[in-house]
Amino acid sequence: xxxxxxxxxxxxxxxxxxxxxxxxxxxxxxxxxxxxxxxxxxxxxxxxxxxxxxxxxxxxxxxxxxxxxxxxxxxxxxxxxxxxxxxxxxxxxxxxxxxxxxxxxxxxxxxxxxxxxxxxxxxxxxxxxxxxxxxxxxxxxxxxxxxxxxxxxxxxxxxxxxxxxxxxxxxxxxxxxxxxxxxxxxxxxxxxxxxxxxxxxxxxxxxxxxxxxxxxxxxxxxxxxxxxxxxxxxxxxxxxxxxxxxxxxxxxxxxxxxxxxxxxxxxxxxxxxxxxxxxxxxxxxxxxxxxxxxxxxxxxxxxxxxxxxxxxxxxxxxxxxxxxxxxxxxxxxxxxxxxxxxxxxxxxxxxxxxxxxxxxxxxxxxxxxxxxxxxxxxxxxxxxxxxxxxxxxxxxxxxxxxxxxxxxxxxxxxxxxxxxxxxxxxxxxxxxxxxxxxxxxxxxxxxxxxxxxxxxxxxxxxxxxxxx
Ligand SMILES: Nc1ncnc2c1ncn2[C@@H]1O[C@H](COP(=O)(O)OP(=O)(O)OP(=O)(O)O)[C@@H](O)[C@H]1O
Ligand SMILES: [Mg+2]
Numbered sequence: 167x168x169x170x171x172x173x174x175x176x177x178x179x180x181x182x183x184x185x186x187x188x189x190x191x192x193x194x195x196x197x198x199x200x201x202x203x204x205x206x207x208x209x210x211x212x213x214x215x216x217x218x219x220x221x222x223x224x225x226x227x228x229x230x231x232x233x234x235x236x237x238x239x240x241x242x243x244x245x246x247x248x249x250x251x252x253x254x255x256x257x258x259x260x261x262x263x264x265x266x267x268x269x270x271x272x273x274x275x276x277x278x279x280x281x282x283x284x285x286x287x288x289x290x291x292x293x294x295x296x297x298x299x300x301x302x303x304x305x306x307x308x309x310x311x312x313x314x315x316x317x318x319x320x321x322x323x324x325x326x327x328x329x330x331x332x333x334x335x336x337x338x339x340x341x342x343x344x345x346x347x348x349x350x351x352x353x354x355x356x357x358x359x360x361x362x363x364x365x366x367x368x369x370x371x372x373x374x375x376x377x378x379x380x381x382x383x384x385x386x387x388x389x390x391x392x393x394x395x396x397x398x399x400x401x402x403x404x405x406x407x408x409x410x411x412x413x414x415x416x417x418x419x420x421x422x423x424x425x426x427x428x429x430x431x432x433x434x435x436x437x438x439x440x441x442x443x444x445x446x447x448x449x450x451x452x453x454x455x456x457x458x459x460x461x462x463x464x465x466x467x468x469x470x471x472x473x474x475x476x477x478x479x480x481x482x483x484x485x486x487x488x489x490x491x492x493x494x495x496x497x498x499x500x501x502x503x504x505x506x507x508x509x510x511x512x513x514x515x516x517x518x519x520x521x522x523x524x525x526x527x528x529x530x531x532x533x534x535x536x537x538x539x540x541x542x543x544x545x546x547x548x549x550x551x552x553x554x555x556x557x558x559x560x561x562x563x564x565x566x567x568x569x570x571x572x573x574x575x576x577x578x579x580x581x582x583x584x585x586x587x588x589x590x591x592x593x594x595x596x597x598x599x600x601x602x603x604x605x606x607x608x609x610x611x612x613x614x615x616x617x618x619x620x621x622x623x624x625x626x627x628x629x630x631x632x633x634x
Pocket of ligand 1: 310311312313339340341342343344345346347348410451452495529530533
């Protein structure tokens with residue numbers, strides 16, 4: 167298939183001789199990666215987890231339900247991968263049934279050779295027809311990245327375009343937005359896909375080690391350099407290097423990286439020989455690098471060299487429609503049970519709480535919460551009660567029991583009485599929050615200004631703790 171990227175074909179057949187020979191025949195055509203599963207519930211799982219370009223499904227009466235679900239799933243998400251149904255028994259009824267629901271073909275297997283050829287011809291034709299529709303489809307994922315919101319679709323299109331161009335890329339975005347997944351997707355969709363993808367976190371390695379980690383060192387370069395070490399740039403030769411947290415790189419290394427970007431050469435630490443490698447640089451940062459340039463901590467020339475194609479990964483709060491998909495994805499990914507039935511579900515109310523939360527830690531935070539919920543929630547379904555407090559606060563309609571004050575004979579000053587109650591509750595809220603008015607107001611279901619007004623009116627000391 168020349169420079170065409172490999173296409174993934176899901177072969178859902180019994181793992182008997184016939185199934186094996188179908189998978190093998192497709193694989194031998196070249197250019198296809200085969201995912202081979204039994205035609206059971208595993209089929210949908212594969213589809214949910216990875217991108218497939220076509221499905222070959224072996225129909226049998228007992229397995230039809232799975233095929234119907236598959237066609238249904240494809241329709242629901244408006245996906246474009248063709249489904250070729252094959253069967254050992256001729257049945258016009260079933261053929262019509264599946265074709266009507268969007269199967270590309272319904273093939274009856276006769277003699278083995280003729281059947282294999284039919285399958286491959288049909289597959290090729292189907293793939294040709296579906297090629298190019300990818301960008302327009304509603305696919306809820308892209309490589310390993312889950313998300314079908316407009317900003318994510320825009321991101322997928324951008325990745326697709328830049329992957330082929332072999333230019334340096336700077337990925338920006340808050341922590342936990344999936345920058346590393348974007349870098350991997352770029353690599354996988356580039357012509358370097360069969361060569362290494364070498365990630366390195368520039369912020370996690372001590373300054374003095376980072377240079378030799380990246381560029382290697384010669385034996386004896388420094389005390390402790392017992393033998394020659396090959397750096398990540400050399401390991402990545404032919405492929406891509408992913409420089410995560412590039413904003414943390416100190417300035418002497420920035421110079422060395424700049425030179426590499428200009429000349430594609432470097433020397434190992436303590437080495438004299440100039441080494442040339444063919445490596446694509448993909449960098450990422452959750453900092454504002456331009457600000458770092460203005461503050462003088464990041465080299466301007468390096469910034470421009472890296473920022474040839476900037477890619478911004480949007481924070482989760484700007485694409486909340488992806489939250490249900492992500493929750494499902496992580497539920498199925500982290501569930502200990504492999505089959506659908508044993509998997510935890512989540513209640514619609516709980517999903518609603520997920521939708522309302524602002525996710526400062528983005529997808530990583532969501533993934534961690536789902537992981538924890540799978541372990542900690544007791545029932546089959548995760549409910550709002552299982553959620554951590556920042557996602558779900560029980561409503562404040564649990565008021566303290568009404569005060570059973572009896573009206574004295576002579577009557578009372580009701581206004582003053584109520585003011586005293588107000589004062590006491592405000593004071594308690596302030597005590598609880600160490601005098602932070604914003605938080606105290608929250609506890610009372612007020613906004614900050616209303617609280618201050620009330621305090622003024624009640625003649626309370628506004629300088630409590632001196633805090634806002
Ligand atoms: N859209 C997504 N679909 C599926 N998984 C995702 C998505 N975005 C992030 N993740 C997962 O969330 C975690 C964090 O992602 P990643 O490490 O790529 O974030 P990051 O942007 O590099 O964050 P940091 O700046 O903190 O390094 C990973 O486990 C990743 O697999
Ligand atoms: Mg990262």
